[in-house]
Amino acid sequence: MTAKECIVGRRSIRRFTDQPVSHELLEQIVETASYAPSWKNTQITRYIAVEGEMKEKLAACTKIWAGNGAIMNNAPMVIALTVVKGRSGYERDGSFSTGKGDGWQMFDAGVASEAFCLAAFEQGLGTVIMGLYDEEDIVELLGIPNEQELVALIAVGYPDQSPEAPKRKSVSDLLSYQK
Numbered sequence: 001m002t003a004k005e006c007i008v009g010r011r012s013i014r015r016f017t018d019q020p021v022s023h024e025l026l027e028q029i030v031e032t033a034s035y036a037p038s039w040k041n042t043q044i045t046r047y048i049a050v051e052g053e054m055k056e057k058l059a060a061c062t063k064i065w066a067g068n069g070a071i072m073n074n075a076p077m078v079i080a081l082t083v084v085k086g087r088s089g090y091e092r093d094g095s096f097s098t099g100k101g102d103g104w105q106m107f108d109a110g111v112a113s114e115a116f117c118l119a120a121f122e123q124g125l126g127t128v129i130m131g132l133y134d135e136e137d138i139v140e141l142l143g144i145p146n147e148q149e150l151v152a153l154i155a156v157g158y159p160d161q162s163p164e165a166p167k168r169k170s171v172s173d174l175l176s177y178q179k
């Protein structure tokens with residue numbers, strides 16, 4: 001699979017087969033995703049793999065949008081993606097490096113998430129990044145420490161659907177030049 005085939009072919013998958021995701025395969029995918037770039041190579045992204053009864057409890061933390069609860073109930077595994085706070089975008093003395101404040105930690109998490117989803121796709125797995133969930137309830141349920149921030153949930157499993165790509169904007173909408 002070429003990089004282009006991987007980037008263009010990946011879709012958000014919301015329906016999965018019953019086939020479990022092996023821990024060995026997940027570990028390979030996280031190892032691949034660890035090569036994502038990050039602020040000063042701070043590597044702040046963490047992956048919590050949630051399965052079984054804990055996943056059922058996680059799926060219930062979707063009062064904000066029950067659609068994501070249905071996706072999680074259907075998926076064999078959900079990744080809770082967190083970042084270690086206070087490193088990406090920060091100087092050693094704790095001050096911000098730029099005017100974007102702590103925004104770089106979300107940037108790093110986004111870069112790592114895409115790397116994770118592409119690495120999973122290359123291994124035949126489907127993923128969907130989910131931003132709608134009851135954050136406080138999940139932080140408590142999973143015992144996410146104060147030093148970390150929950151950034152997103154990613155459902156993972158073998159696809160039971162092959163959706164068309166949602167329409168993309170044209171290059172002329174996306175790209176401009178300046179001289």
Ligand SMILES: Cc1cc2nc3c(=O)[nH]c(=O)nc-3n(C[C@H](O)[C@H](O)[C@H](O)COP(=O)(O)O)c2cc1C
Pocket residue numbers: 010011012013014068128129130131132165166
């Ligand atoms: C930050 C972010 C949050 C998202 N949140 C959700 C979500 O809560 N539920 C969902 O079903 N899809 C969610 N998505 C998936 C997008 O809807 C999807 O990426 C987009 O429609 C393009 O489709 P594609 O991923 O198949 O190319 C999210 C994607 C991103 C990047």
